[in-house]
Amino acid sequence: MSAWRLHERTKAALNDEATAQSTDGAEERLREVWSRAGVLINELARPALFLNLPVEPDAPQTWLPGEPGYLSLRQLVRKPYSWQVNGRNVYVCENPNIVAIVADRLGANNAPLVCTDGMSAAAQRILLDQLSSAGAQLYYHGDYDWPGIGIGNHVMRTWQAIPWRFGCRDYGGN
Numbered sequence: 368m369s370a371w372r373l374h375e376r377t378k379a380a381l382n383d384e385a386t387a388q389s390t391d392g393a394e395e396r397l398r399e400v401w402s403r404a405g406v407l408i409n410e411l412a413r414p415a416l417f418l419n420l421p422v423e424p425d426a427p428q429t430w431l432p433g434e435p436g437y438l439s440l441r442q443l444v445r446k447p448y449s450w451q452v453n454g455r456n457v458y459v460c461e462n463p464n465i466v467a468i469v470a471d472r473l474g475a476n477n478a479p480l481v482c483t484d485g486m487s488a489a490a491q492r493i494l495l496d497q498l499s500s501a502g503a504q505l506y507y508h509g510d511y512d513w514p515g516i517g518i519g520n521h522v523m524r525t526w527q528a529i530p531w532r533f534g535c536r537d538y539g540g541n
Contacts, residue, residue, distance in 0.1 A: 416466055417494070
């Protein structure tokens, strides 16, 4: 019976948006599809980088407030965290350097921040799914090159993120 459940979960996962995109990053999308079905493939590749993500007070965590942290796909899927983000803003950026700068300048005083590190990989997608499902409002900022615009469109479309310093006026410097 468990093989049938795996088959059904895999079939449902194959029908989600992760597989409806272009062939760029196909390996990451395949990893995400399998993870949604409960099968982890290369679950330690491309962990999700973040800063100040709040969890239940008693939840085990390996990161310190104000310091960047990483969570692997393995950690996110095997024992999902109870994110305390309902009704909160969570900011999403494309560039890991932004996380480092924010940690240095604002530390624990900054709002929660997640980095996609380019096009989001399976761990980043699962983390953004979890945060969105927990009630977070996501805001996205990325680069103004073609890949950055594509990543921004993906994040805004998939998780209904709102542009954060990512509009025409921001690009023009006005």
